Amino acid sequence: MSDFHDVxxxxxxxxxxxxxxxxxKDVRVTIVFGIIITAFFVFIGLWFYPKFMPEVMSENxxxxxxxxxxxxxxxxxxxxxxxxxxxxxxxxxxxxxTPPAEAANFRGHTPIIFGxxxxxxxxxxxxxxxxxxEMNVNAEANATNAKTAxxxxxxxxxxxxxxxxxxxxxxxxxxxxxxxRPVIFKVTSVDVNHSFWPVQLGVKVDANDxxxxxxxxxxxxxxxxxxxxxxxxxxxxxxxxxxxEVMAAADFNQWVTxxxxxxx
Numbered sequence: 001m002s003d004f005h006d007v008x009x010x011x012x013x014x015x016x017x018x019x020x021x022x023x024x025k026d027v028r029v030t031i032v033f034g035i036i037i038t039a040f041f042v043f044i045g046l047w048f049y050p051k052f053m054p055e056v057m058s059e060n061x062x063x064x065x066x067x068x069x070x071x072x073x074x075x076x077x078x079x080x081x082x083x084x085x086x087x088x089x090x091x092x093x094x095x096x097x098t099p100p101a102e103a104a105n106f107r108g109h110t111p112i113i114f115g116x117x118x119x120x121x122x123x124x125x126x127x128x129x130x131x132x133x134e135m136n137v138n139a140e141a142n143a144t145n146a147k148t149a150x151x152x153x154x155x156x157x158x159x160x161x162x163x164x165x166x167x168x169x170x171x172x173x174x175x176x177x178x179x180x181r182p183v184i185f186k187v188t189s190v191d192v193n194h195s196f197w198p199v200q201l202g203v204k205v206d207a208n209d210x211x212x213x214x215x216x217x218x219x220x221x222x223x224x225x226x227x228x229x230x231x232x233x234x235x236x237x238x239x240x241x242x243x244x245e246v247m248a249a250a251d252f253n254q255w256v257t258x259x260x261x262x263x264x
Contacts, residue, residue, distance in 0.1 A: 030088045038080030045072030054199045057221040057246055061202025145182035154187045156194035156207035159240040161227055170261035175227050175244030177219050178252040185215040195231035204230055219246040
């Protein structure tokens, strides 16, 4: 006499589910695509951006460049997964009238859901901590540099920039600054909205009519500055640009006196 017992089928373990998923051709191909795309974005972040971005002439610009580079690298795997899935879906479109075979179910795949949630949470934490740290560093630097900062009043008008140095008694269409001295820009407009953008200094701030906006930086490298308007402001917006220079202190003082001003 034989005893027959119902054998309860156990649910697959997380490891078995991962192994089963990796056995699927579409999963393996998508992973390969993801690795290649991730490597491409890491290359873009670590080599392409630093090589072709504007010259770094202040700590503001360096921090801005670092954010672009590091966040490109950090988000490269996320972009790799998303683009890989989209690419494989595009290349492996179903053809014919017969329905395709049932694909692997990832919607309820616990390891994948858990991993994706952890990665997303870590990315959010990194972004928040990074942002708060930068805010604190900037606030501390601004407080330290306030007493020695050079004030420059920046006025935008269609379609020129004007720079007034109230402490020095001079005004110029060019933005010249002494090296290693903190600068406070007081930015405004006399007509439409503009955006003040001294490219190599890593500063970009709106210039609004009847409003004065403050921006701070400290030039730390000698060289030429490109000043542009970064907000569409009318017919000749593209030509609203001028030049400037970060100078040695002696050269800056000589430039000020040549315009009839006095050195601080």
